[in-house]
Amino acid sequence: MAKCPKCEYFSFDSGGRCRNCGYDFSLAVDVPSDDLEIKNGTEPLGPLGDFSLNDTPNLPLFTPGDPDAPLVAPGAAPRAPLSVRRGPPTTERPARPRPRAPDPEPRLALDTAEIPIVPPPSRKPAPVVEHASDAPASDPATAGLAARLGAAVIDVTIIMGINLAVLYFTLKVCDLTFAEVLLLPAAPLLAFLLLLDGGYLSTFVAAGGQTIGKMATGIRVVPADPSGRTAERVTFGHAVVRAAAYVVSLVPFGLGFLPVFFGRQRRGLHDRLADTRVIKA
Numbered sequence: 001m002a003k004c005p006k007c008e009y010f011s012f013d014s015g016g017r018c019r020n021c022g023y024d025f026s027l028a029v030d031v032p033s034d035d036l037e038i039k040n041g042t043e044p045l046g047p048l049g050d051f052s053l054n055d056t057p058n059l060p061l062f063t064p065g066d067p068d069a070p071l072v073a074p075g076a077a078p079r080a081p082l083s084v085r086r087g088p089p090t091t092e093r094p095a096r097p098r099p100r101a102p103d104p105e106p107r108l109a110l111d112t113a114e115i116p117i118v119p120p121p122s123r124k125p126a127p128v129v130e131h132a133s134d135a136p137a138s139d140p141a142t143a144g145l146a147a148r149l150g151a152a153v154i155d156v157t158i159i160m161g162i163n164l165a166v167l168y169f170t171l172k173v174c175d176l177t178f179a180e181v182l183l184l185p186a187a188p189l190l191a192f193l194l195l196l197d198g199g200y201l202s203t204f205v206a207a208g209g210q211t212i213g214k215m216a217t218g219i220r221v222v223p224a225d226p227s228g229r230t231a232e233r234v235t236f237g238h239a240v241v242r243a244a245a246y247v248v249s250l251v252p253f254g255l256g257f258l259p260v261f262f263g264r265q266r267r268g269l270h271d272r273l274a275d276t277r278v279i280k281a
Contacts, residue, residue: 141279142265143219148278154213159197166193198243206239210281220281224267238274245270 002011005028009020017024167181167189176183204211209220209232221242222232234242249256249269256269267277 143278143280145261145266147217147219147280148260148266151211151213151217151219154216155201155211158212159200162196162200163193166196198240201243201246202236202239205234205242206236209234214278214281218281219278221276221278224271224275224277234274234276238276242270242274242276245273248273 002014002025003009004011004018004020004023004025006023007018007021009018011019013019016026170184170189171178171181174184201211205221209222214220221234221239223234223238245256258268259272260266260268265277271277
């Protein structure tokens, strides 16, 4: 049997070349074979047969000596029990304040803050106002009559201008003139204009408490009882009620606006229904 040194192909033919790759065996380098020792039957059997426990001094179990001797020798002085070594728990006692001797010389309040020389002035609590209507008549925060009338004139002018612009473009789309305005359906047009005017009044009041007319005259709408409301802002629901209450104030010949002229806080019917008041901004 021959083995090819190039492709390691085994062949039982006695040829000069490999039948697999055609390698010429005469070019191969002769490698001396390992000479194995011939056993005579006296060798130890097993994989650890040549390992001797008698020649290993580092194994205490197999070291010759006293078989009853302990493997680990105890120390010369025994250790104290754990309960003795552990100390008793320490409890810290609260520090007692040292008694101070009376000061022989009086000192100013700047030197010591223990005993003030002059007692602080007593502050009387301010009277609690249950409702805005219980406030005194001469409230400096209440908006004046001239400012409210000026704001009303400006807002009415703006609203009328918006309504006329909507009516003009509606007539242009329908190819009608102002003389033919009665040909337009009145109910849808009036409903749209009321929604537009109410949106102007309620949105501006809910956003900052001021319409354009109130911004120009320096007044603002706030809740009549601001307790529990953030930064005295009118909610959107109260602003919608206030805008709708304008119609209620106008229906009985404008009598709902009379308290604005004669009331203590100049709260009209629309202010009382929405629980609001008008103050200086």
